[in-house]
Amino acid sequence: MTSRLDRLNPSILTRIVALVAATLLLALGAMMLVAFRGPPPHSRPMMPGEAAALLQGAAAPAGSWTVTRYQSDPVPLVEPGQMEDRRGAAQVAALLGARADDVRLMRESPPMRMADPDREAWPRPNFGPDGMMLHGSFLLARRTTDGWQVVQARQGANGRWYAITLSLMAGIFILLLLPAYWVARRITQPIRQLADGAATERPERADPLPLTGPPEVRAVGAAYNHMRARIADYLGERTAMLVAIAHDLRTPMTRLSFRLEALPDGPRAKAQADVQEMRAMVTDLLDFMRGQGDGAAQVRIDLSAIVETLADDLADMGQDVAVTHSSRAVVRGDAVALRRCVANLIENAVRYGGSARIALATANGRATVTVEDDGPGVPEEAIERLCEPFYRGEASRNRETGGVGLGLSIARSIADSHGGRLDFGNRRADAGQGGLRASLTLPLER
Template sequence: MIARRLSFNPSILVRIVALVVATLLLALVAMMLVTFRGPPPHARPMFLPEAAQLLRGGTGPSGTAWSITRYRSDRAPVPDAGQEIDPPAAAQIATLLGVPTPNIRLLRERPPPPIRDAPMLRPDWARNALFRAFIIAQRTGDGWTVIQARQGANRRWYAITLSLMAGIFILLLLPAYWVARHIARPIRRLAERAAAERPERAEPMPLTGPPEVRAVGAAYNHMRARIADYLNERTAMLVAIAHDLRTPMTRLSFRLEQLPEGPRAKAQADVEEMRAMVTNLLDFMRGGSDGAQKVRIDLSAIVETLADDLADMGQDVAVKQSARAVVRGDAVGLRRCIANLVENAVRYGGSARVAMIVADGCVTVAVEDDGPGVPPETIERLCEPFYRGDASRNRETGGVGLGLAIARSIAESHDGTIGFANRAEGGLRATLMLPLDR
């Protein structure tokens, strides 16, 4: 029994069709309840004896939805465009009251054209019934007692019907919403996994839900594994190449010692630049500080120590605003991330001013410079590997273009973000946002 129940897993198409069919069946049941269980939608007509009772001072038939208005008039009521005088009915009312026929006047609404042109089509009970609205008057003394009657809607019926429809709508809505959400949940989970920033680092998606979703989940897991294998192979290859380059660069450094002083200094500078490029490439390919152990650290201490060290080296770096912010992460990696932002500001803007702001459970480290800024169309590309805003690649203006890419990789490994924006007064503002550790 349990195995048979677990093996039953209908497709999305079958689930949607079942939901639609169930909803339609419940809607039909609701319509039948409203149609066959409810009272008639309109109040019944008023018959001539009941109209005569109004002239005797009565209130009309009980339990009906008629509006009665009484007043005195010096003249007999005159029919308007939609009314007609009904002498036979007035004569019957006069007989019921025991008064002369000229003392009674009855004005009723004109019947539809087919019935008006063929009076024999009107049934007998309808000739003795008053519908919708009528006016009846009786001459008393030197004036007329006029009664206006108007048939209103059966408000009780409408209240019962609307309440029943609203209740059935809610009863239909709740299970339909639950079933639709249950159907869409695995699809939404798959979309969230696919939209992840680094899907190859995420855990494999559990294969649950309808057969279609299970098939897509299996394909997604296979694709994620292939991407992860490809990235691991690429990383291993580039790391091996960068590592192997260090040996010939070391031999080259020893051989440069035999050159004269002038050429040797320039050659040594080229070798050091190559060694720095290889080091940056290794750091970037290894993913910043992904493998480091994360502990609670005071980010303000890292920022202030870094600014003091760079200032001691003769760089124009200052902390304008500081705040205690405890985060969980790798101290070496975060120092490298902030150092790359500060050194980028000094390199292209001549100076760096650092400010720390704590708000809404996050800490923001803002690094500003007074440089020329960056064209708006290239701001989004600043963190791309090997991209540089400055087209030149000499030692005076920068390296290979991996500093900001490494900074972004470190920030993302700490669940943070890095952003850039041109300042209104000139220069560039780089912001690092990290969540605080509670």
């Protein structure tokens, strides 16, 4: 059963635009809420009556005003960034019942291009009975018999405004984080499945990708499934054609063997050797192409028994083959195919390196068969090509020094079909350990 969102199934563009629009609307709503319904960012301004009360010893008005009082002998001077407001001083003096010359008021200078408050042209809006408001910071001084009584006041920020603003920002962030993560996951999960499917070693054997997600991703998934099906059909046709050709070649080779019996002994032996080489090539080709198929039914197999049996058989034939370490490892697979895979690795080591040292170890749910030889090794640039069909590390095409070039290809194909992998690397020549190391890794049966 599909959900309502799956039935709607908006595109990636629509989802991103909707998320951005929701973000902008929530941010705009929060800004409007703070601007029109929240407290001001600063505490309210101070009225002249409240400033006059400070000179009479009253406490600072409610809010975030900071007031400092002190006594000064000389008259306070105007500091940089300040201006003297004689009109405001006269208004405070009138409220105190003092002379205008006995009161000084220094305020913050207005921004550039603004009129001087002392000028008659300065527009004075009606702010109430006091006629003005004090913002920012100011210094108010009154002459007394002992000098000047000074009051410095500074308007601070409104902590409540910051608390509300930061709380709204954090709430919007948390409110949008979960939907954004959900939308991003809905978009990226099908793309990740597509990437995983394309990264498989044998995509033509993998199951078709589920067509989920936005329409763009579903279109890409459908194209990938169609491509995978075409590759599988192409490989199937190629395999069937090569198997048929290789199989049909056996009949003329058999007739040719009978006809060679009429030749003299010398030429006949050489011709028979060529025919045997051709038969071996056809057999290897058939084994390689059969390895591209689905294989036989898989059963539980004791991998250590296969390794030890192969080593004993080759040692009995006079080959320098030995097992240096063996751990019991049970895997699931085709016993005949796995035996052929390990045998190809050992025979390759004996053919090119003169010996084979085999070790079987288990770790982290996987079994690893390592085959090492004492040969010259392989150039680093050629290691990746060792499993290419018909590629041989030995340059000549002599059957005495090498095969057709399908043995390692067959081994890798068998390893891939069992969910394992086949790796190659040169041993450490600087430590006196020359030669090639082949590692077959297979998952253990659970």
